[in-house]
Amino acid sequence: MARMRADDATRTPAPADTQLTRALGESVSRRGFLVAGAAAGGGLLLNFSIPGLAAASAPPGTPAKAYPLNAYIRIERDGIITIQAKNPEIGQGVKTSLPMIIAEELDADWKDVRAEQAPLDPKLYGPQFAGGSFTTPMNYEPLRRVGAAARQMLIMAAAQTWKVSAEQCDTVPGKVRHKSTGRTLGYGALAAKAATLKPPDLHTVKVKDPKEFRIIGQSTPGVENPLIVTGQPLFGIDVKVPGMRYAVFEKCPVFGGRPVRANLDVIKALPGVRSAFIVPGARPTGLPDGIATSLQDGVAIVADTWHQANQALQKLEVEWDEGPTASQSTDGFARTAADLAAKPAGKVAHSDGDVQKAFSTSAKVIEANYEYPFISHSPLEPMNATADFRDGKVEVWAPTQNPGSNHALVAKVLGIPEANVTLHMTRCGGGFGRRLGSDFTCEAAAISKMAGEPVKLIWNRRQDLQHDYYRPGGFHFFKAGIDAQGKLIAFADHFVTFTSDGEKVSNSADMAPTEFPARFVPNVEYGVSMMPLGVPTGPLRAPQSNALAFAFQSFLDEVAHAAGQDPLQYRIDLFGEPRKLPNPPGPGSRFMPLPPFDTGRARGVLELVREKSGWGTRKLPAGSGMGVAFYYSHLGYFAEVVQVTVAREGMVKVDKVWVAGDCGSQIVNPSSALNQVQGAALDGIGAALGQAITIDRGRVVQTNFHEFKLLRMNQAPPVQVDFRITQNPVTGLGEPALPPVVPALCNAIFAATGKRVRKLPIDTADLKST
């Protein structure tokens, strides 16, 4: 199964001396809190470091009359409780769900709770990023303890006030109660005293029995919904700073190219333009390893309004030194892939048994080639950032998934100490992995420094599409062998992918050696060949998995059909009896221990989706078909069924999607979870139906949404979601529902038409009935 690459979110290595997940940083360890650590067998255990410090400190900006019980919770005298959400909000719902977890164990009344974006302070809060669907698994258990510890402090404060023992007290929402007399004191009245008490030992602090949950597990609307629906300024693009100008920044259309000269004098004379200049890029720029990109060479235009800057851009003429990537193209990649596939693989990534021998004894051998394109993230809020550089210091406002990395790279690019960079996180108008990068923030900071004024940099849509780091394309040359009973006995893939440095596979273009069905077939060989790439690549929602699921789960469907077996049952049979297989340590294990892969959970969701979708029993009209796929990524198990109708002319209408998912013992916020899963499934359908980034002479061809097509309302089918609750650690939902929908859709098209989709996006011309 695909490895997680969300670790790329931060480049700071974890301390080598500990396997502890530094989920909460010192916020907690310093004042008696905790860090979550590895447990044998993959569950999360908690290790607590007990501080000598009793006094809780509050994050900057805490109002004077609010009493901080720790870095996450402050309570005002009137009982209003403000809870910090440590990670960036990109639409995945954590500004609501993280405070819910704390509020539950604090035993707060949710109506008294205000959620606040925590400031960037990894020392205080631990890693703060939105990636890899890691927020929930890394923070669920630790944040429960944060809430429970504060609740205990409030109980102690009440007990002291009443001169009774803490054991004689419990809580009801927002209040401590003396059990025998029934008298109560509100949290607001207790906060001042509680804030002076020593936090309890987190080894022993009592958390609730999940049966008692009143907040976790309840559908809770997003805390910023009232602001969103009334159009209040929330996003990076809405930031306003006194004296601010507006900037655009034009980079070479060919990746890695740089400006030699530009008609700057013409530009400077245009209406509203205040300055125009060439910005020298940082060395290295971070290209083509997308998310580490800091500052590329380009031309900046600063004007009184953004429209004026963008109008001036239309008149900009630049002589570019295009560099070596100008020789690369999508057509060239396909030709090179075919050439490489004809030769032995550059490297054998995984080998079990003897595939060649097994092929020679197979009753049937199936071969097929699969191909997927580069695609763009295209969050609807284009890349932007606001920066105010003065006196050797800079303040930046950025819609970022990765504030720590942005902060560090801004300091590096400007050549100033990190202490001189203040970064404010804003709500993000979508992330999908794009905002793990730092390029837009570094550009705004550099432009502000050179212009000598605060600036808001906004990329236009063409720039956003053409200077992304992309989900890398890839090519798979598969061969499978089945025995006389149809059992899969041999499986080979020659994966042709890309290298940016001539040595390693490009960012997010790799494949785990244990990619399914490895370890479930006796004879397996995975070979990898690479071709040079100058186009930046990086993680896009469910990186690797979003592409590998299509190739592997589609080809596996071919195998099942060749075996004459039901494709859903064929997958269940491959997984076999419930058992656990260790996940190989991947980059993701830097953040938390990866639990083993549990075949029983895989089977569980396949059986659930079979039941819910009426698989094999539904009566389908002519031209319709159902397809299934399963994929495990980001610790989540997802099986999905798609029903499609393909018209005579080849048009594909997705009729319905059924999703069955297993992400552990608890859904934190069911409303948000359902929204995420439905959105992820539709996102995958959108990519499969319409999305490709084409490279021609080292530059991106597509310019806007008429050429790079996002899913629209009239293409969005109903999506039914069912969760299978299992006694396993609670894991995240931003990503794992996406990968299987793509092969499920393609397998449904095969069921409807008898035609295999082996190349994305789906070409309806190939599906015409003859």
Next chain:
Amino acid sequence: MSYTINVNGRSQSVDVEGDTPLLWVLRDVLDLKGSKFGCGMGLCGACTVHIDGKAARSCITPVAAVGSAQITTVEAVGETPVGKKVQEAWMQLDVPQCGYCQAGQIMAASALLAIKPQPTDQDIDDGMSGNICRCCTYTRIRAAIKQAAGLPTTDTREV
């Protein structure tokens, strides 16, 4: 050049060039940040406002073309009965994910309901397909439009 435009019931004088898109006048001159920039070509609908009650893409509407028309933005659409219902439905059904497109969705939805108070699923497809939601909250947008119309929120397209 100076233009007097009517935004959210108020007459406002703005000193900009005539080809300036209404979107940037709203956002950066009048400081109404609710209408969003997504594509600049009328392809995504994030900038949708009402001009005389009809949905319009403010990113491709030059300020000079507005004349004396009444412009309503998401900041004030809640003052109309339909707009208020739409905003309430959006909150009740917890529609947003990232939320960036939702101002445009709400403006498109309230313009749709003004013409089709009881929209069918086909009406919703027709009226809303110009507005992209990158998070793909389409399931909830569809349900919220029906809720605002007082219709059952079930998807009649169910197979």
